[in-house]
Amino acid sequence: MFDPKLYRRNPDVSWRLIEGQAVLVHNREGEIEVLNEVGSYLWEHAGEPLDGLSGNISQEFDVSREQALRDAEEFYQALVASGALQPFNEK
């Protein structure tokens, strides 16, 4: 189970919402990620309880709440793997 309270956006990742999509620039690695609409929503609300986020996604995108929760967890795990999110105790 992914606990959003334990993670934060990596301060070395610059980002902006551009035309509704989050563009993430990994300053150290030089890589750029462009998130889709749902991913951008989750990125903007990183750190917030997954229950609420998945509920909103479920309403907005015609997907079950359970599925939305699983997808959100998977998405956040991928962001941890890419370094865009990091545990609070890391520099």
Place this chain on the structure above:
Amino acid sequence: MATLLEELFAKATRNSHPIFAMFELTYQCNFSCRHCYNPIARKNQPRTGEAPASTRRPLDFSEIMGLLDQLKDMGVLYLSLTGGEPLVHPRFWDILAAAKERQFAVRVFTNGALITPSVADRLDEIGPHCLEISIHGANDATAEALSQVKGSHQNMLKALGYLKERKLRVYLKCTVTKLNEGELEGIKAISDSFGFPVFFDPVITLSDDGEEYPLEMKASDEGVAKLYRSDGINIGNSPFEWEPGELSCTVGAGTLHITPHGDVQPCIQWKQPVGNIREKPLKEIWSTSPVLEEARRVAREMPMLIRKGTKDHAFCRHCPGLSLLRYGDPRRLEEQYLRVARIKAEVSRNEAIDK
């Protein structure tokens, strides 16, 4: 084929969402480059008139913080800190840290001469997106002839070493001049030895106040041709130069520029002030300025202007800001771009014949 990111940036530009901003922290500089466009008088620059004496107060730190907040609110992602030499600004470190805190991808344009091991440590600690460093030649004599500062080349080389040790991202930028046009391979070899890409720009800009003395440093036709005959050479002014679809310039739409005094300009080259952040919010300037609207119109017309302006249109670029400065007409193609297009066309034809 355009990448997802390029498509997104092109869409943003069509909707006048500025992604890039350039902030000149100061006009002060520790170099006196012969080809510099900076409006402050440097030694040995053959001006025809007096340099403009500015009695205006530069933005103070709190005004700069307000500017950064506004740029963030407008959705700017890439922020270039430039000058003059940005490292001579007394609050450079605070400004860099504040920009990073506001999640900008910060590009620092510098001549590198002030980068010591401790400066490199601070850069590493704060973590800008990249440093873009001017390289003037392949040896001390050429570089110092352009910078007019003894030791400039060696200090820059030391800086590259410190930055490489810390794995910071560096792009080298070389304006091709008559003094260094014979050293392009040597300059490329230096960049390769550090593993930093180098970008060669064959176009020299006028002084910001319209004086033409920097053009005395223009490379010869043969020097420019050599650039286009060489393999594996990056041409342009940075890796961030991109062409969004039909547009070949993002002036007034995807980019904006702020001077040390808070004047807002369409870009670093289009010098017409469109407002000042002390007088109006940046967003209001951006959305209501007739000059910016005109700049956007010119950018949209650009493919047509180029097609009509030269038979070498397939090889031509256009900088409306430089044309405005030089001729008072942003639609008129500028002589250097026409010359580069003619040379590129010749090189291309000769290469086709050789094959």
